[in-house]
Amino acid sequence: MARSVAAHREAVQELLSGLRGRGSNEELPLMAALGRVLAVDILAPLSLPPFANSQMDGFAVRSADLTPHAGSDAGAELTVVDPVPAGAAPMRLAPGTAAPIMTGAMMPEGADAVVPIEQALPDVFPAPGVAATVRLPTTEPGTFVRDAGSDITAGAVALRAGTALGPGQLGLLAALGMTAVEVRTPVHVLLVTTGDEVVEPGTSLPEGKIYDSNGTLLEAAMLQSGLRVTRTGISSDDPSALLTLLRSHAASSDLIVSTGGVSKGAYEVVRQAMEGQAVDFVSVAMQPGGPQGIGTFDGVPFLGFPGNPVSCLVSFEMFLRPALAAVLGSPALRPSLQARLAESLTSPAGKHQVRRGTLLPGGTVRLEGGVGSHLVHALANSNALIQVPEGVTELDAGAEVEVWML
Amino acid sequence: MARSVAAHREAVQELLSGLRGRGSNEELPLMAALGRVLAVDILAPLSLPPFANSQMDGFAVRSADLTPHAGSDAGAELTVVDPVPAGAAPMRLAPGTAAPIMTGAMMPEGADAVVPIEQALPDVFPAPGVAATVRLPTTEPGTFVRDAGSDITAGAVALRAGTALGPGQLGLLAALGMTAVEVRTPVHVLLVTTGDEVVEPGTSLPEGKIYDSNGTLLEAAMLQSGLRVTRTGISSDDPSALLTLLRSHAASSDLIVSTGGVSKGAYEVVRQAMEGQAVDFVSVAMQPGGPQGIGTFDGVPFLGFPGNPVSCLVSFEMFLRPALAAVLGSPALRPSLQARLAESLTSPAGKHQVRRGTLLPGGTVRLEGGVGSHLVHALANSNALIQVPEGVTELDAGAEVEVWML
Structure with missing residues (x-):
């Protein structure tokens, strides 16, 4: 029985809840703290305005x-x-x-x-x-x-721990006379792509193989979300090689994310490598991105994403990013808005479908490419994820849909 | 006669139109190109999928x-x-x-x-x-x-020049086997804050003075929009000192942005320094951020923002950011959505008002602070700009408004 998108997001959030209390902070100059998360409450050292x-x-x-x-x-x-x-x-x-x-x-x-x-x-x-x-x-x-103090009075909380620091927040800290700020060290993710069929970009492409795009795609998404990323390069479909790789990095990682090797095929390297670990392989009622691994590897939180690039991005956006937002207060949730479909679509019964699209001026959203999770060119042309809830199997052109802006 | 927000945005866009053809590019590894803008069309060197x-x-x-x-x-x-x-x-x-x-x-x-x-x-x-x-x-x-080529065929345009490179776009380039990409060098902005009443954060605060928050706020906003920023520090209210400062940096800048000294008071240093330059000081029908300078200084595009921090951010978001998006294709426009006001508001006749607010779950937006353009703490608590069009003087709680997500 497949679990719902909401239930899996909840599970990912629960898995990551330990990241909240890592307690590892650093002090940075204001501008270096752009996009980082405040580690402590900031009390205003003076009133704003300081005088009438x-x-x-x-x-x-x-x-x-x-x-x-x-x-x-x-x-x-x-x-x-x-x-x-x-x-x-x-x-x-x-x-x-x-x-x-x-x-x-x-x-x-x-x-x-x-x-x-x-x-x-x-x-x-x-x-x-x-x-x-x-x-x-x-x-x-x-x-x-x-009046003096009409914006904030000296001693009041100016910003709460957990606040993401953007231009407005850094501007406030400067207005309070501060030049540096204590922020959380970024969550450190170990990112492993797997598969005998993938090779590194920049090398020659043997017949039957494809270039790894998951590593680049997910590293970029993670960096934009404020994570620090270590990429191991591609692991083969040999479970013992993957195990060795994971063991050599796990202790220095806050989170492990793999791609590929989680579905029900005959050679699923991530499933094989996780035998004996507290990892579940579940089916989420979502298209794409249904097969998901979740648990801990040697005590380190672990997420196993599927192997296709669109599935990876959708897994990141639907589960990991919102869970980080909930647990750490950053990154911000994707802006969600209502738009009208430019064309009709169908969605499988019993699955939440996530389609890629372009939001056009005027509030219409156009589909980019079909449902295939390998369509990375169509993904690159998209600026929005279209949410088709479980239970909806057909939508006509003009139907209202929820879209998340990428 | 004040000019409309749309007319001034158009003028800023026209001013920046020359930035499109700068033709200064650099090749970067994929991950270093995150957030940058593609300089050339990319033709797919292979089909995706490469094989059925x-x-x-x-x-x-x-x-x-x-x-x-x-x-x-x-x-x-x-x-x-x-x-x-x-x-x-x-x-x-x-x-x-x-x-x-x-x-x-x-x-x-x-x-x-x-x-x-x-x-x-x-x-x-x-x-x-x-x-x-x-x-x-x-x-x-x-x-x-x-099928082979069902996502994209070899030789087709994979990404157009001017595309902003996010996770999806970089993932596509990796899927095409690429490891580096030619991007535009960032627009180089000279950022000058002015005023005898402002001092640098981290120094002591004499009576009657305030800390400069405009520099930090705008530099952060500009960095997030993909610009390269040189900050000169604070210029005094001596026009000849400001002129010397501008002259020493103008030739190496693509754009000059100043804050303060543009309204109708007795000591408006930016107005004074710009005498003899092709710069207009105009009144835009907007609250806050009405007084604006626009033109060229020694041939370099110049924008003079007002001196209060909220006015600076609103000027950036309403004029400079959309103009960059239109001219350079990046940054993306702010997501715009409809929300319901949590409380009533009033707006001056004949002005487009931009209020700061927090979009709450469920699509209601709460005002953060009053109309005062000095309310940087209220700004730091906001995640949205509420747009109250010219001609609207009162809105009740529950009224639908357009909000831009920050």
């Missing part, structure tokens, strides 16, 4: 000076004093005066509001040093003032 | 041997011959025989179909070397055979 500042170009005022009195017009005529210098601590604002102030400049002590230059009469700043007055309207306290 | 192979574990047959004759049952009893070895060229299949074959193995000459093992009687493979027969059903020619 102006939200507009205008005049810093004491709002009480502009309060209407019985019998008076709204607003008041104030004496213009020296402008607030950008990036400096301004002088105290005396009652009855208004100080020209630029966006972001520190509010003078005593001032509690900013009147934008457009609301002033005249609506231009006087030349510095020239005696001048300005007529300003009634203004509520706090108007166009960014 | 089996799509199933089963028996390779001559379908004519299984054609029903008048008076006979459907199918036939065939003599089982030696299995097709994985990764080798098999012997010719003699009439009246069936060869055990595994998925991906080369079809023997003479065979034109595969019968899955599940349809055979008996439905297990005989032990090698033991004389055996098998009963197989009638089968159409071509059944469960992957």
